[in-house]
Amino acid sequence: MTRRLPGNRRTTAGAVLLTALFLAAFLGPLVAPWDGERIDYAAFRAPPSAAHWLGTTQSGRDVLALTLQGMRTSLLVGLLVAVLSTGFAAAVGMTAGVLGGWADRLLMFGADLLLVLPSFLAVAALAPSLGGGPGLVPLIAAFLWMITARMVRAMTLSLNRRDYVRAARYLGVGPVRVVVRHILPHLASLLIVDAALNVSLAILTESGLAYLGFGAQPPDVSLGTLIADARAAAPVYPWLFAAAAGPLVLIVLAVNLLGDGLRDALDPAIARCS
C-alpha cells in the first residue's frame, strides 16, 4: 500500500483542485457581485476594481462573471465528452472483442477510418452546423474514442480466452451477461483513467475551436472564446488574458493530476515501477 502513495497523493491533489474549481464555477455566481449577462454602462474595459474584481470587457461585462461562466461551459463539455467517448469506446471495443468475425472487422475498420482523418480539421469543418459550446460535445467525442476502443478490444480478446469466461460460456451464460459480469470489471481501471484524460483533451479541443471562432457563440462564452477575445490586447490589458488562461491551465492540470494518479493507483504494473 505504501508504494502507491505517490499516485494517491497526486490523485488527492487533483481531486481537491478540481472540486475547488467546480465549486467556484457553479457556486461562485452566488457570491460574485455581477452576472455575465448584465452590462455595466458606466465601465467599458475598466481595470480590476472593488466593483469588478477582474475588471470589465469592452462591452461592459464583468470579467469574473464571464470567467466563471466560461469555466462552467468548459467543465461541462469536458465531462460530457469524457463520459460519451469513453462509454462509446467501451461499447465498441467489447462488442468487437466478444462477437469477433465480421462485426469485429466492421467496427475496427470504422475506428481506423476515423483515426486517419485529420480530426481537428474535420471538427472545425462540421462545428458551425452544430452551434457552439455544448453542441460540440458529440462531435468532439466522435473523434476521441478510437484508440481506447482498440485497447478495450485487445483486452476483451485476452479476457475472453480466460478459463472462467470460457466456463461461464459453456454453462450457457449469454454474451451480454459475460461482458457485464466478467469483462467490464477488469476494464474499469483502464476506462476510468481514459475518461479522466479525455476530460482535459476535450476541454483543450473545445477551447482551441472556440479560439478559432467555431465554439460558443455569444452571449455564451467558453474559456476559449475569452482567450481569443483577450489575445490581441494581452500585452496592454493583461488581466483580461490572465482571467481566461489561468483557469484553463488549472482545470487541465487538475484533471491530469487526477488521471495520472488514478492510473498509478489502479494499475499495479505502473505502481511498482515508480
Add this chain to the structure above:
Amino acid sequence: MRARTLLAVAPLLVAPPGGCGEAAGPPPVPPPADVNPAPRAEVRTGGTLRWPLPEFPVQWNVNHADGSRSAVGTVVRAVLPVLMRADARAVAHPVPEYLLSARVTRLRPRQVVTYRLNPAARWSDGRRLGVADFAAQARALSGADPRFRVATVTGYRQIARVEAGTAPGEVRVVFARPYADWRGLFSPLYPASRTAAPDAFNRAWTNRIPVTAGPFRVARIDRMQQTVTLVRDSAWWGRPARLDRIVFRALDGAALPGAFAADEIDLIDVGTDAAALRRAAAAPSAAVRRAAGPDWRHLTLNAARPALADVRVRRAVFAALDRTALVRADLAGLDWPVRPLGNHFVVPGRPGYRDNAPPYDPAAARRLLDAAGWRLHGRHRTRGGRTLVLRFVLPAGVPGAKPEAELTRAMLRNVGIGVDVRIVPVADLFDRYVAPGAFDIVPFTWLGTAFPASALRSAFARPSGGGLLQNYARHGTAAIDRAMDRAASAAGDPRRARALLDKADRLLWREATVLPLYQRPQIVVVRRGLANLGANGFSEPAYEDIGFTRP
C-alpha cells in the same frame, strides 16, 4: 541645447492615451487632419518610408472591379497623375505639376469643365498627358461597354464627350447632365496606352504598373515578400521627392502593433483598437496623430427581412438603441470625444453637418412595436405565432464589432426584441451574408470622401432591376433618390446642394434603414519626425513632400 529640450518635451505631448488623461475632462475635438505639416526646407532629403498595406493587391488598376481597394489607391497615387488633391477642408485643388487650371467654363446648356494641362507632364514612356488619356478613362468608366470590368461609373456616366480645347494642352469635358462633384474625376489618371482597350484595361495592370508619371516610380513588385518598392523618379518634372524610397508591405492587422514596435514599419493606422494604440504608442520614437476623418461607423438594417420590412419595427430598433453608450464602448480607451453621428452624408466639422437623429427613447420603441402588432409575451414579442428575433451578423476579430453586438443585444432585449448574434469570418461577411441578405443587422464602416452626394448614392439609392449596388438595406424611396440626384447636379451652388443633401438625410432617418453610430477616429501612430503624412483626414498627401524632419 534647444533641440534637446524640444526632444525632452516631445514625449509628453504624445503621452499614451487613457490612464493618465482621465481626470482632465472630455478630450478636445480632434482637428480635421494631423499630418505634422512641415515646409520642404525642413524635410531632410533621403530616407526610406516603410508603409504597411492591409493586403497585397493583384490588380493595380484602381478603376477595375478587382482593384477598387484602399491599398491600390495608396500606392498608385504616388506614381500616377493625381489631377486634383483635396486639402484638410475637403476642398480639391488642381495639382500644378499636372494642371495649370481646371474650372467649369460653362453651365448651360451643358456643364463643361476645361482642364489646362501642364506641358511638362509626361508619361514614363515619353508620351505627353493629353486628351486621349481623358477620353479613354471617360469611355472605360462610362459603363457603356461591358467589356471594361469597372468598379464604379459614378460621375463618368454623366460625361457626354471629351474633346480637345482650342489652345494646345487644353481638354474639355462635356457633361450630359450637371455633375457637382467633377473634382473627384480623373484622379488618378491612367494612361490611354494601357487602358483604352478592354483587354488592356482588365489585364495590363495585374501584378505590374507598366507606365507611371509621378514623383516616384516602381522599382519592384515582389509577390513573394508582398512588398512594393518605389524609388524617387529622376524624370519627375516637379519638386523632387524628399524620400529615396517607399517600401509598401502587406501585413495582417493583428501583426501591425508588433511590427511597429519592432521598428519594421513607420506608421500604423490603429483604427479604434485601443490595445493596438497603446502598444504602438509605447514604442520608442512613436508619435500619435489624430484626426476626425471622413469615415463613419453604422448599423445597417435589412429591410427585406420579414420583421424589418415594417418601418415601425425599424424605427423601434433605432429608438431602442442608446447610441451614446454604443459609441462610448467602441471608443473606450482611445481618449476620443463621444459624439454620436447624426447625419448620413456629412460628418461633424464639415459644412452642412446637422444632427437629424431621433432621440434615444425605449418607451417610444415599445409603443411602435405594440402598434406594429408585436405583443409582449413574457420577455419576448410575438405576432401571429412568430417571435421577434433579429440576427446580428458580425465579422470575427474586428475591434468594436463585438461590443456593438453585445450592447445591441442587451438594449433590444430591453424592449422585447431578441437578438441572435452570429460571428462569421471576415472574408465571408460581405460575400456570404451582407450581399445575399442573410442578416437583419450588420455593423460596418463607410469610407467617406470629399464628395458624399455622389459617393454614397450607391448606398442609399432605391434598388432597381435586381441591382443593389451597395444598398444593403435593400430599401429606398424615390424622394431620397431625387434629393440625392439634385444635390449631385447642383454644380456651382454649394448652399443648395447642402440643403438638398440635408433633405435626403432627414428622409433617410425617417425610413430607418441605416443607423449612423460615430465618425470613425483616424488615429495613426508614426515614427517621430515623419512629416506631411499621418492622420490625413480628408486631405490627400503630396507624396513628394513626405519625409523625415531633421533631427
